[in-house]
Amino acid sequence: GENVEQHPSTLSVQEGDSAVIKCTYSDSASNYFPWYKQELGKGPQLIIDIRSNVGEKKDQRIAVTLNKTAKHFSLHITETQPEDSAVYFCAASIQGVGGTSYGKLTFGQGTILTVHP
């Protein structure tokens, strides 16, 4: 089965700095890579995702890059703010042909991001 490794496990940055979280996956058939943010006491929430036919995707201060050859993908957060402090999870799955989507995600171990004011 799929295996997703996520690093680092903890990340501490100053407000305004950039943060980068990296993940590797094992199954070359995986084609959908979402990132979830989990705030204390809450369930994870999707913040950005990327499919294997795209190398990079941006949404305001966050971006995700994908290297299919190396089987790794990364989350980049620029101009970090204290409210970015949370646990971030990467995940991978195989989406079916025709746009069908399946929540059978394999998650990474999580990264605790702390942004100091």
Next chain:
Amino acid sequence: NAGVTQTPKFQVLKTGQSMTLQCAQDMNHNSMYWYRQDPGMGLRLIYYSASEGTTDKGEVPNGYNVSRLNKREFSLRLESAAPSQTSVYFCASSELTGRTGELFFGEGSRLTVL
């Protein structure tokens, strides 16, 4: 706009006791999932239901059973709880088909087995 609702939020059991975690969604989603979250291990899929009337095992199904009661509700049952089942359990839902694979999670149920 409730989204995904889980009950109970907290539960303490003794080894060997049974209990059922309840989950309901009001977004008319076809697919529902149960994940468990343990420190340093991320979230792992226990069972899922791609559509009403179907259920399938995920990565860690041993010791659990599920019931897709109707399109809205998906319950998780522990027949004989073990300390290894101490965890935070999350229910989630998603569209079966669509442009995105977004999962919508509940707020979790924290279970302690003594």
